[in-house]
Amino acid sequence: MQTNEQLLSALPADSTLAGRTAVVTGSSGGIGEAVARVLAASGAEVLVSGRDPERTRAVVDSILAAGGLAHPLTADLTAEPADVRAFARDAEAALGGRVDILVNNAGVYPGSRTADVTDDEMQALWATNIRAPHVLVARLAPRMAERGSGAVVNIGSWMARVGVPYKALYPATKAAIEHLTRAWAAEYGPRGVRVNTVAPGATDSLGNAKNADLLVEMAKGTPAGVPVRPVDVAHAVRFLVSDEAALVHGATLDVDGGIAATRLR
Template sequence: MTTTPTAQTEPRTALVTGASSGIGEAIARELAAAGCTVAVHGRDEQRTRAVAEDIERQGGRAVALTADLSQGPDVVRALAIEARTQLGGHVDVLVNNAGVYPGGPTESLDDDTVDALLATNIRAPHVLVATLAPGMAERGSGHIVNIGSWMARVGVPFMALYPATKAAVEQLTRAWAAEYGHRGIRVVTVAPGATATPGNADSADVLTAMTKGTPAGTPVQPVDIARTVRWVVSDQAAFVTGGTIDVDGGIASTRLS
């Protein structure tokens, strides 16, 4: 007999944060291609709208929503509520992708940067889940995908706080999978490796050097992360919850020399 841990329903609506660029944009496009109506969220209004409009041009369904997630929790809550309204009353998939990754010597990270890191990478996902998970639970199905990072489990010089925020995200995933699992919600961390995106375009040579000695040998592409997210929120992944899926070309788990 086949059993599934949760009542399975292929998702129809999704909110993807940070979808005006890079990995989030690829996820929004992939979920739209899978048939979801997607709330494309970003901070920059023009780029956010451009992604939503292009999804529509390609035959998908999308709305554009802007909000600065580093602002107070009320701004983040308002985004969640607006997304739910625009998506017809329910959000089946929440992808917590928006994130910032400033680095540098620990003593050089100023207070505003520390605040922005904590607010964007940890508090915003927490507020979004607190606002949207009860509705998913009421419907008996939902998906939360948190975008982590290979850096969460490796000590990297001049990158102390950012990986710590991603380690926090992995722990939130485990806790939310336990908290909401029996009400039909699966929660997964997808952890990218060094990925070529607009956010790190000015460090392309660093990315090349970082990935040269990995099994993949090159940076990850955003679409590779997006395809994994698409699979994670499908019924094909019915027993996948609570853990971390590395999409990193082996950077976190291997040494070739």
């Protein structure tokens, strides 16, 4: 089975998203990087954002080297709403004044058992996982609706619908994102803006590097038998923002190897 990087390095170029612009939050690594590179390979002009300028620039350079179009923009989405709105404004400007695709990928997942979650962790989860997507949709989706077209994809999690004893607040934020997806689909869908969620499973990404062994064990009990790769999630995002998904509204697409729907043992 090819690795995530092997697949990203050999992405075939196509014109599925030619002429469209995309903002991908938290795209300086992991799932967000894969989404940015896959969308760019399909012709989209991509705004790559992250907190680390060097990592953000490196993703842009990889897209440019492959013949795509991309721009870097450093952003901290735990910032106050006014700052997140300023980020949206700057992202629009970098993309020529128009955002056709918004991928709310940036997220944090600190904390463990309920009594051990710190106040700072609690605030970071709320600010990054719920408030920032809400602010960005409120700023960008109405502009899409004015033009009569656009697509928003929120990155959720398989944990949103499964209760586990070792982490409660993070899955709750992802459950909220699933509901926001449905509400935004109802609000903006009639005006041409499709809103959907992709829910990854146990993903072999940069943020989970220290838990690599645990991911392998979790994946053994799934039909896929292996952890999800970021590029697998990115392909699902590309489908949902493409014309092929024209009648997909308010859906949650699980890319989790079957972890949420099945039990093999």
